[in-house]
Amino acid sequence: MTNMDGQSLHNAKKLVPVPPPLPRSAATGYPCEYLVMNNLAPRGQSSCISSATRDLWERLFNEGYKADVRINTDNGGIVYAHSSIIAVASPVLRGMLKQADRRNRWRSISIFGVPHDAVRVFIRYLYSSCYEKEEMEEFVLHLLVLSHVYSVPHLKRLCEQKLELGLLNIDNVVDVFQLALLCDSPRLSLICHRKIIKHFKTVSASEGWKAMKLSHPILEKEVLESMIEEENSKKERVRKMNEREIYLQLYDAMEALVHICRDGCRTIGPHDKAFKANQPCRYASCKGLELLVRHFAGCKLRVPGGCAHCKRMWQLLELHSRLCADPDICRVPLCRNFKQRISKQSKKDEIRWKILVEKILRTRGIGIASCFRRL
Ligand SMILES: [Zn+2]
Ligand SMILES: [Zn+2]
Numbered sequence: 001m002t003n004m005d006g007q008s009l010h011n012a013k014k015l016v017p018v019p020p021p022l023p024r025s026a027a028t029g030y031p032c033e034y035l036v037m038n039n040l041a042p043r044g045q046s047s048c049i050s051s052a053t054r055d056l057w058e059r060l061f062n063e064g065y066k067a068d069v070r071i072n073t074d075n076g077g078i079v080y081a082h083s084s085i086i087a088v089a090s091p092v093l094r095g096m097l098k099q100a101d102r103r104n105r106w107r108s109i110s111i112f113g114v115p116h117d118a119v120r121v122f123i124r125y126l127y128s129s130c131y132e133k134e135e136m137e138e139f140v141l142h143l144l145v146l147s148h149v150y151s152v153p154h155l156k157r158l159c160e161q162k163l164e165l166g167l168l169n170i171d172n173v174v175d176v177f178q179l180a181l182l183c184d185s186p187r188l189s190l191i192c193h194r195k196i197i198k199h200f201k202t203v204s205a206s207e208g209w210k211a212m213k214l215s216h217p218i219l220e221k222e223v224l225e226s227m228i229e230e231e232n233s234k235k236e237r238v239r240k241m242n243e244r245e246i247y248l249q250l251y252d253a254m255e256a257l258v259h260i261c262r263d264g265c266r267t268i269g270p271h272d273k274a275f276k277a278n279q280p281c282r283y284a285s286c287k288g289l290e291l292l293v294r295h296f297a298g299c300k301l302r303v304p305g306g307c308a309h310c311k312r313m314w315q316l317l318e319l320h321s322r323l324c325a326d327p328d329i330c331r332v333p334l335c336r337n338f339k340q341r342i343s344k345q346s347k348k349d350e351i352r353w354k355i356l357v358e359k360i361l362r363t364r365g366i367g368i369a370s371c372f373r374r375l
């Protein structure tokens, strides 16, 4: 595959820098088999082009019968064409033809900066919408530039599609990315950008990347920055997910605590309730909490900061009281004591607890159990 080098890209850009707005009734990008000839069909009706018609346009291009335009290309090449046809196919070529030198019946225009064969493939496409697969593969980047510069939207879409659906690869992605930006192909540039980020290690070792570093250092910087941003937002997403998981677990533990103290479960519960030893429990934290409560009840240290398990239990009890909506009828131990202690706490502790409670409630969202619902 021939990649467009920096010089020819520059030339192609210099040739006609700003294409005119796309014509409203631009032909749609059908492959030659399905070319629609709206102007030949009755109004509102379309007909598929026959192979005979297609061959006719192919012959007209190949034989150049009564051609009146010479298109000069790199290295002294010439492509012959019909002014009426290429002028209708491209508004930019029409403008160039108006100003072209005329000698007898011949008008001359020039398309430099891309290989001669790419120009030939381009003009042929204007006639018949036909191309050889190998030529498309070889010249797709040149055709993308030509279709943009000469305002041939259906060819531009075709090139974008061909790249997106297979011709884009790690080796050419940096070139295509730059061309897509130059040719105002937002979708293609986005696809390239994603590919570059995804395969950054390989891409950054490629020749294309090194060339871009030299020719467009700002673009290289932008890509690097967007990659750092992407990495950071990925980390942030993971952090948020982990945080969410913790808050959900805490909420579940809070529900399980109320459930154990109010209903009893398996082996622990209020003295006036019968235990349901082998019943399945819907609270995931219930079993762990049951063990923790058992430990707390029996631990010799049992002071805040005394043993890690007891410390955890104290924290859960305190968190409960922070969440508890009605401590007067609550059956969780120490609920009211903690509520009374809150006023004696330092401002710093107070804020810390407030943030935690808010985060838990926000993470849990709408489905907050009634025992924690605040008035
Ligand atoms: Zn339970
Ligand atoms: Zn303990």
Ligand SMILES: [Zn+2]
Pocket (backbone or CB within 6 Å): 320, 321, 324, 325, 326, 327, 330, 331, 332, 335, 336
């Ligand atoms: Zn309570």
